[in-house]
Amino acid sequence: MTPSDVKATLTFSDGSPSVELPIYKGSVGPQVIDIRKLYAQTGRFTYDPGFMSTAACSSAITFIDGDKGELLYRGYPIEELAVNCDFLETCHLLLYGDLPNAAQRADFTKRVTSHTMVNEQMQFFLRGFRRDAHPMAILTGLVGGMSAFYHDSTDINDPHHREISAIRLIAKMPTLVAMAYKYSCGQPYIYPKNDLSYASNFMRMMFATPCEEYVPNDVLVRAMDRIFILHADHEQNASTSTVRLCGSSGTNPFAAIAAGVACLWGPAHGGANEAALNMLEDVHRTGGIERIGEFIRRVKDKNSSVKLMGFGHRVYKNYDPRAKLMRETCHEVLGALGMGNDPILKLAMALEKIALEDEYFVSRKLYPNVDFYSGIVQRAVGIPVSLFTAVFALARTVGWIAQLNEMIGDPEYKIGRPRQLFSGAVRRQVKPLAQRV
Ligand code: ACO
Secondary structure, eight states, X not given: OEEEEXXXXXXXXXXXXXXXXXEEEOSSSOOEEXXXXXXXXXXXXXXXXXXXXXXXXXXXXXXXXXXXXXXXXXXXXXXXXXXXXXXHHHHHHHHHSSOXXXXXXXXXXXXXHTTOOOOTTHHHHHHTSOTTOOHHHHHHHHHHHGGGTOGGGOOTTXXXXXXXXXXXXXXXXXXXXXXXXXXXXXXXXXXXXXXXXHHHHHXXXXXXXXXXXXXXXXXXXXXXXXXXXXXXXXXXXXXXXXXXXXXXXXXXXHXXXXXXXXXXXXXXXTTHHHHHHHHHHHHHXXXXXXXXXXXXXXXXXXXXXXXXXXXXXXXXXXXXXXXXXXXXXXXHHHHXXXXXXXXXXXXXXXXXXXXXXXXXXXXXXXXXXXXXXXXXXXXXXXXXXXXXXHHHHHHHHHHHHHHHHHHHHOTTOOXXXXXXXXXXXXXXXXXXXXXXX
């Protein structure tokens, strides 16, 4: 961390002595005020629910400029990665800090593909779930369960264990997600095929059957790969912070990633892609484009809990750059499938247009996020709506691991332990049952 020449001075109106706080500069982005010694010096905590102004770590992986709508992985703009690289190159970049050269690419791909199978016992574990279980419930269980299968890579303090668990998680996530899908529709699991690319292997495990081989469509495979790249990391979002907090206790990587999967499930986070498509289908079913005006009125009504899913972001106060790329992919995919007149796409575009011109959305800087279009693409590829968030989890796994490993390697790392502003009852005595009112 580079110290700034400027210092922050905190003064109090009750006469308590003021304190001087160091300020650090990042390579880009806002400076941070170091408050680590604040409690020791003043006996006071800071209060910041939702981490609106708090940097909980220092990181060199992903940078977002929410006002500009810019997203960089290790300094590379997402727009360049999305058109010039594939997902495994992006994984290499996030994990090791740079894009691979040809030899590194071949070596990394070989290491990942040689771990795509899961322990055969996983099938029996999966069999314990109801067939209609939500895929995210299954995935949370299966990923956590991996720690019971791979004992030789559970020591977070051992760099070799961290490396092998990273490769295992990236390699096995597509297999687990496809198994969860096959289980839900009662079809046999399809084993991975290691001469295929990461994305086409996933699609084959999803859509092939023992009686019919899956013939990959290049446009769809490329779209799937792009979905993976766009979702690979997003700095200190809720699920990544969950992984860091969970991993900070020294728990094993599989348990920490399972915590990330659980957090991602929520509709305010990764679950928004499922919620956005359900919303579009609901509006379509109940009147379609004709009903948009009434729907937008409900979204703006403070007494209703209706939100325009796939819109708004804690950090982006401009168009999410991933949404732009996803919108482009959406048109490519629907065009390639002859679905250019898809009513859900038309509805999404009409909703987007109205929202981008409406004062409510403009004044709050609410723009489409990646989830607004990713659901339409996934649906066109043939992925069921309930599996959308699991696909997101598959892609985000590399980001979670890169962030977890960065934290463990950081000499300043400590177990995460937030403080609180207590507002409950002060000390009181337990009364015998007969005297309680
Ligand atoms: N529809 C309608 N109003 C919205 C929306 C929305 N999608 N998002 C925010 N607002 C309004 C809020 O009601 C609030 O209005 P107010 O100032 O009048 O009270 C204002 O905009 C600010 O919103 P906050 O909720 O305070 O913003 P926050 O940063 O806490 O939330 C969030 C961001 C959770 C993403 C929110 O925009 C949302 O719920 N969006 C819909 C869900 C979604 O698409 N999530 C995906 C996020 S991207 C991802 O995880 C990959």
